[in-house]
Amino acid sequence: xxxxxxxxxxxxxxxxxxxxxxxxxxxxxxxxxxxxxxxxxxxxxxxxxxxxxxxxxxxxxxxxxxxxxxxxxxxxxxxxxxxxxxxxxxxxxxxxxxxxxxxxxxxxxxxxx
Amino acid sequence: xxxxxxxxxxxxxxxxxxxxxxxxxxxxxxxxxxxxxxxxxxxxxxxxxxxxxxxxxxxxxxxxxxxxxxxxxxxxxxxxxxxxxxxxxxxxxxxxxxxxxxxxxxxxxxxxxxxxxx
Numbered sequence: 532x533x534x535x536x537x538x539x540x541x542x543x544x545x546x547x548x549x550x551x552x553x554x555x556x557x558x559x560x561x562x563x564x565x566x567x568x569x570x571x572x573x574x575x576x577x578x579x580x581x582x583x584x585x586x587x588x589x590x591x592x593x594x595x596x597x598x599x600x601x602x603x604x605x606x607x608x609x610x611x612x613x614x615x616x617x618x619x620x621x622x623x624x625x626x627x628x629x630x631x632x633x634x635x636x637x638x639x640x641x642x643x644x
Numbered sequence: 645x646x647x648x649x650x651x652x653x654x655x656x657x658x659x660x661x662x663x664x665x666x667x668x669x670x671x672x673x674x675x676x677x678x679x680x681x682x683x684x685x686x687x688x689x690x691x692x693x694x695x696x697x698x699x700x701x702x703x704x705x706x707x708x709x710x711x712x713x714x715x716x717x718x719x720x721x722x723x724x725x726x727x728x729x730x731x732x733x734x735x736x737x738x739x740x741x742x743x744x745x746x747x748x749x750x751x752x753x754x755x756x757x758x759x760x761x762x
Contacts, residue, residue, distance in 0.1 A: 565750070574648075574737045574753035575688070618687075622749070631678060632739070632751060634688040 535619045535635055542641040549606040551638050553619030556600045562623050564595060566604045568615040569637070575618065578604065614642045647671055648740050650754035657728055658762055665723045665757045667738030673718035674740035678751065679711070682735040694721045718743070728761045735759075 536554040543549040555564065563582050567575040579586055579593045581602070586593045592605040606613055618637040647670040657663050667677055676695050680688040692702045692713050700713035710732075712724040721740075725732055735758050739751040 563749070567753075569688075572735070572756070572758075574650075574756045575739075577646075577750055577752060580750060631690055631693055633690060634680075636687055 535621055537617070537619050537635065537638045539636060540639040540641070542643055543606075543609045545610060545642050545644050546608055549609040549613065549640060549642070551604040551606075551617050551619075551640065552601065553604070554601045555619070555621045558599050558621050559623070562621050564593065564599075564602050565620045565622065565632075566591070566593065567618045567620065568613075569618070570612075570615040575634075578617075609640075609642045611642050611644065613640065615640060646742065646750075646752045648738065648752050648754040650736075650738060650757050652757060653755065654758040654760075656760045656762065659729050660727055662724055662726045663728055663759060665725075665736055665738075665759075667721045667723070667740065667754050669719045669740040669742075669752075672740070672742045674721075675718065675743040676741040677715060677721040678739045678741075679713060679721075679723050680737045680739070682737060682756075688737060691723075725759065728759070730761045733759055733761045 563580050565580040566578040569575045579588055579591050581593045581595050595602045616637040616639050618634055649668045651666045678693055679691045682688045690703050691706045692700045694700045694713045694715040696715045696718050702708045710726055715721040735756050737756040739753045741751045
C-alpha cells in the first residue's frame with residue numbers, strides 16, 4: 532500500500548472548518564483513500580473514502596487532487612467532539628489479498644473552544 | 645449499520661492467566677477480521693488477520709502460540725492471550741471486513757478491550 536504523510540498535529544477553532552491534509556504521492560490507480568479517526572480510548576471510526584472523485588457524507592468531505600497525489604479531509608463545522616487522531620490510509624480495494632490496514636502516526640486534531 | 649462489538653470492554657487479570665476477547669460483527673457477515681493492539685501514545689499495530697474457517701496469519705514478531713485467534717463463524721472472532729504477563733497490558737482492537745463483493749474495502753472497528761495484567 533502507498534505511504535501517506537500527515538502533519539503530526541493541527542488545531543482548529545470550534546465552529547470553523549477543519550481541513551486535514553494528506554500526501555500520498557506514490558498512490559496507484561487502483562488504490563482508494565480512506566480516512567478514519569480515533570477518539571481517545573476508543574476504536575477507530577470510519578469517516579469516508581474515495582477513489583478519484585470528491586466525496587461527501589454526513590460526517591465530512593473528501594477532496595482528492597486531480598493527480599491523486601494528495602487529499603484533504605474537511606470537517607465543515609468542527610465541534611469539541613471532533614478532537615481525535617485522524618488517519619489517512621491508502622490501500623487497494625476488494626479483490627486484492629493485501630486488504631490489511633497499516634496505521635501511520637496520523638494527525639492529532641485539537642478543537643479549541 | 646456496520647457495527648462491531650467487543651467483549652469485555654476491559655479486563656484485569658493476574659500474571660500467568662489466560663484472557664479471551666471476543667469480537668462480533670452485529671449486522672453483517674465478516675469473512676475477514678483483524679486484531680490490533682495499541683500501547684499508550686502509539687498508533688495501532690496490526691497483530692494478525694483472521695479468515696473464517698482457516699488459520700490466522702500473524703504479523704512478523706507476533707507470537708502465534710501466545711495470541712491464539714479463532715474465527716469460528718462469519719460473525720465471531722476470538723483472541724486469547726495465553727499466560728498473560730504485565731508487558732501484554734494494552735488496548736486490543738478488532739476490525740471486521742464485510743463480505744460484500746466488488747469496490748472499496750471498508751473495515752469497521754470495535755470499541756476496543758483494555759487489558760491490564762497485574
